[in-house]
Amino acid sequence: EDQVTQSPEALRLQEGESSSLNCSYTVSGLRGLFWYRQDPGKGPEFLFTLYSAGEEKEKERLKATLTKKESFLHITAPKPEDSATYLCAVQRGSRLTFGEGTQLTVNP
Amino acid sequence: ETGVTQTPRHLVMGMTNKKSLKCEQHLGHNAMYWYKQSAKKPLELMFVYNFKEQTENNSVPSRFSPECPNSSHLFLHLHTLQPEDSALYLCASSQAGADQETQYFGPGTRLLVL
Numbered sequence: 001e002d003q004v005t006q007s008p009e010a011l012r013l014q015e016g017e018s019s020s021l022n023c024s025y026t027v028s029g030l031r032g033l034f035w036y037r038q039d040p041g042k043g044p045e046f047l048f049t050l051y052s053a054g055e056e057k058e059k060e061r062l063k064a065t066l067t068k069k070e071s072f073l074h075i076t077a078p079k080p081e082d083s084a085t086y087l088c089a090v091q092r093g094s095r096l097t098f099g100e101g102t103q104l105t106v107n108p
Numbered sequence: 109e110t111g112v113t114q115t116p117r118h119l120v121m122g123m124t125n126k127k128s129l130k131c132e133q134h135l136g137h138n139a140m141y142w143y144k145q146s147a148k149k150p151l152e153l154m155f156v157y158n159f160k161e162q163t164e165n166n167s168v169p170s171r172f173s174p175e176c177p178n179s180s181h182l183f184l185h186l187h188t189l190q191p192e193d194s195a196l197y198l199c200a201s202s203q204a205g206a207d208q209e210t211q212y213f214g215p216g217t218r219l220l221v222l
Contacts, residue, residue, distance in 0.1 A: 004150070034210070043112075043198050043213035044151075087151070094139060094204055095164070096211060098150040 002027040006088050006099035013078055013106050021073040021102045023088030032091040033071050035064050037084045038101070044087055078106045110134055112214035114199050120220045121189065129184040129217045131199030139204035140182040141211065142174060145196040157182060158204050189221045 005024045013019055025033065032051050036044035048057045050066035057064050061082065063074040073086055085103045089096040112133045121127050133140060142154040156164035157176040171193075173185040182199055196218050200211040 032208070036213075041196075041216075041218065043114075043200075043215045046210055046212060049208060049210060089151075091209070094156065094158070094202070094209060095153065096151075100148070100150050 002090055002092055002095075002097040004088055004090055004097055004099035006086075006102050008102060009100065010103045011105070013075075013104070015079055015106055015108050016077050018074070018076045018078070020075070021086055021104070023071040023073070023099055024069060025071070025088075025090045026069075027090045027092050027097070029092050030090055031093065033066055034089045034091065034096065035062075035071070035073055036087040036089065038087055039084050047086075075104070078104075080106045080108050082106050112199055112201055112212055114197075114214040114217050116217060117215065118218045118220075120222065121186070122222055123189060123191070125189075126185070126187040128186065129197055129199075129219075131182040131184075131214055133180055133182075133199075133201035133212075133214075135201055135203075135212060137201040137203050137212075138179050139202045140176060140179070141200040141202075142182065142184055143198040143200065143213075145198055145216070147195075151198065155184075186219075189219075191221050194219055194221045 003026045007022045032049045035047040038044045048064040053068045085101040087101045089098040140157045143151045155174045175183040196216045198216045199214040202211045
């Protein structure tokens with residue numbers, strides 16, 4: 001059974017305070033690891049897909065990395081508008097298995 | 109309209125009502141999905157449709173009945189729901205079989221069952 005565990009459950013940062021979110025996974029035949037951002041009352045918004053260990057992708061203040069067992073989402077100098085829940089999911093075939101998410105709050 | 113749209117955005121229904129959720133994708137994709145998102149729980153896959161054919165039913169109770177008349181539209185028919193079915197219902201679409209198959213989500217329908 002595919003499993004995804006995200007930590008921490010919640011994270012509070014001051015504006016400009018860099019940090020990382022963790023996504024640990026077990027899956028047989030990983031096809032891709034996805035990061036989404038979800039704002040309250042909205043659907044998840046696609047951020048990144050990573051396909052193989054060692055791969056990295058960046059978008060503005062966000063950088064995602066992947067190893068064989070986990071992925072990190074690094075947030076550099078966050079701003080209040082980065083506040084959201086960040087979801088990690090692993091893909092096997094066409095099926096996505098999601099973690100519970102990390103709720104990030106960035107205070108001004 | 110662009111992306112994935114869902115209507116209604118909010119729905120309140122009694123346990124004896126019958127209602128339907130609608131999803132439309134404007135991305136030219138061939139696969140569509142229903143997910144349930146409850147508080148403090150991960151997104152749960154409910155149904156998958158590929159080329160209008162249901163390919164996965166994730167042990168969903170029969171009070172939820174999906175319908176996919178074409179590759180752009182997906183419905184979720186609801187009847188005799190329970191209060192524990194209150195949740196955010198999300199629709200997604202993707203291009204199944206593509207090298208990079210990314211699921212894109214709609215805004216969701218917030219359902220409250222009284």
